[in-house]
Amino acid sequence: MTRSLRVAVVGAGPAGIYAADILTKSDADVSVDLFERMPAPYGLIRYGVAPDHPRIKGIVTALQRVLDRPEIRFFGNVEYGVDLKLDDLRQLYDAVIFSTGAEKDRALDLPGIDLDGSYGAADFVSWYDGHPDVPRDWPLTASQVAVLGVGNVALDVARILAKTADELLVTEIPDNVYQGLKASPVTDVHVFGRRGPAQAKFTPLELRELDHSPNVEVIVHPEGIDFCAASMASIRSNKQVEMVVKTLQEWAIRDVGDRPRRLHLHFLEAPVEVLGPDGSVTGLRTERMRLTGDGGVEGTGEFTDWPVQSVYRAVGYLSTHLAGLPFDHTSGTVPHQAGRVLDLDDQAITGVYVTGWIKRGPIGLIGHTKGDALETVTSLLADAPNLPEAPVADPDAVVRFLEQRAIPFTTVDGWRKLDAHEIALGVEQGRDRVKVVDRATMTDVSRA
Template sequence: MDRPLRVAVIGAGPAGIYAADHLIKANPDVTVDILDKLPTPYGLIRYGVAPDHPRIKEIITALFRVLDNPRIRFIGNVAYGVDVKPEELSRFYDATIISTGAEKDRALDIPGIDLQGSFGGADFASWYNGHPDVPREWPLDAKEVAVIGAGNVAIDVARILAKTADELLVTEIPDNVYQALKQSPVTDVHLFSRRGPAQVKFTPQELRELDHSPNVEVIVHPEGIEFDEGSLEAMRQTRHVKMCVDILQNWAVRDPRDRPRRLHLYFLQAPVEVLGEDGKVVGLRTETQELTGDGWVRGTGEFTDWNVQAVYRAVGYLSSALPDLPFDTRTGTIPHAAGRVLDLDGEHIPGMYVAGWIKRGPVGLIGHTKGCSGETVTSLLEDMDRLEKAPRHDPAEVIAYLEQRGLPYTTWQGWQKLDAHEIALGEAQGRKRVKVVPRDEMTTIAGR
């Protein structure tokens, strides 16, 4: 290409930011615009990671350094397919990397899942993290709650439900979240895992954090602490699996502690029905499972009804289809070959690439995203000489287009204003940060 390469990245979460970082390091002339539908960068790091996880949120420090590079430009509050369409992007950019992640809840197809009082864990996480596009109220009126899942999101949801509001006040939770949690009558949170303790997906660090609250007694019910050859092999092969199992076994045999709230962990219990009465959740029915020798399970035909008034499913995230792009509804991903987006005939759509969870599915930790984004960037750079040149490649033309449309976009400098504003709000209350929640207030503070 006889002029500097111009690339748009759609999505300002870790995958998109890592892709931009790979690009500018691999090509000294490329410039990148990262567009996001939210006014702020960082994606699920800001709106998916629980507020009492400052260690994970420290990843933002590394992402900040990438976004602060003058060859990368953040443009927020601009939605792909709504504010800017694919054909419009091709006027301004030689290539586009789709990196919109996954923020919806994967469905759980059991009877009663749509009853009042049945919720998605991702939706709950968006609420307690102050996402601008979700309602500010949340019905926290259950004394006993079921959480379904064996991953970090399930652990987060269970922990936030079980903790007292005052414990979370030192974090960045918005005031409406604090007030709602303070009124919660919850006494018991029950977390159900379909498989055994050697098959859990959460990390040892996440697991240990369950036990840090002075107000919550973590109870591991020993009936499900079972192992087969597949489980033993998993413990031999993977250190963090063995660490999780050791923690769970120790908790299962320790003496009870007298604390006002309890968080119960059950293994080998598969949800089969959410029980209802008058359209509301009144219980959860599970089927006891048995290990089959290879780490998998099968039902035993033994059922238990649990007295709960709310059910939260945390069985995985799901990506959303995007306008004018192919989408595999079964896997929740955009079809690709090494990051090159493929049409229905399996041919590469020129100039279109994909990275992150919408490329490979919502699996792996944040660190795994670097390799995924690197593969996509390698494919893009291999194709560079074959890319069709954008006719309006001057970076100023994108901004002129957004202003002509009257779109209240945000910038990297604007985000730094908002960031400083939130930190100042927190300092006034002895906290690290207090999030601004309404979208229009964020864009006003960010200004232009």
């Protein structure tokens, strides 16, 4: 390649920004343009992490330092597949990395799962995180709620449902979320896992945070605290599993206090049906499970009906099929080899790459995307000498392209304006920040 390498990254969440970071820290002469369908950057950090997680949101500071580099540009409010397509990017860039993540709910094949009052966790997370493309209201009418799944997202959902709105007022939650949670009549939130405590997918930190609320009593039901040979091996070999199990065992034998709301953790209870003869959720039926010795479980034939009025499934996220790319609908990922996108014949598509959850599926913590990005960027840089140069060499051609299509894109300077605006809104209310929800307002403030 006779000139500097020009790379487009589609998706400006942690995965995309980490890829830009590694590229611009390499020895290659490279510039990177990040495209994001939201007017603001940070993806999962802004729209997928519960607002009462200030430590995780501290990652924003490091990501912002990456965006501040002169060889990186940010184009927000630009949606791939709507405002531009792969052919457009290949005209303007030598290589394209897709890092669009996963934000849809994975389906759960369960009788009654489509009843009124049954929701996907991802949709609820988008609501309480102020995502601009979801409704402003959420039907919080249930006094007893079931959450299906024992990962970090399940605990986030359960914690937000169980906490009082006033506890969350110190965070950046928008006013519509505060008002919705304040009107919630919830008294009990039940979290169900079909396997044992040693197989739980949440982290020790996430678990311990459940017990920090002065208004929520965390109750671990002791009948689910059971271990098999595989469970004990996992406890001995994994420090995080050991910490999770130790905490759950301690909570299972402690006295139950008198806090006004209760968050119940049930293990070895497999959901088998959402009940609701009149079209709305009136209960959840579970089957008692037993460990089989190898980390698996089997049914006992003993069933329990729980009188809940809402059910939230937190059984995983799923990526969306990207126009112009192959897609594995079962795994919800783009087929690849070390980040190189593969066509239907398992041949690498020249100059097209993936990283993050669209590459490996929605597993692991935010920091795990760094390893993904490193692998993908390593492949890209190895290919760089043989990549055909983009037909359009002018770096500013993309700006003219977006302007000609009348796309009201935002920039990193625009994000700084929006950031300052949200902080100012927070100062007015004695808070650190108040998140702006409306897309038009976000865009107007950014482009002012």
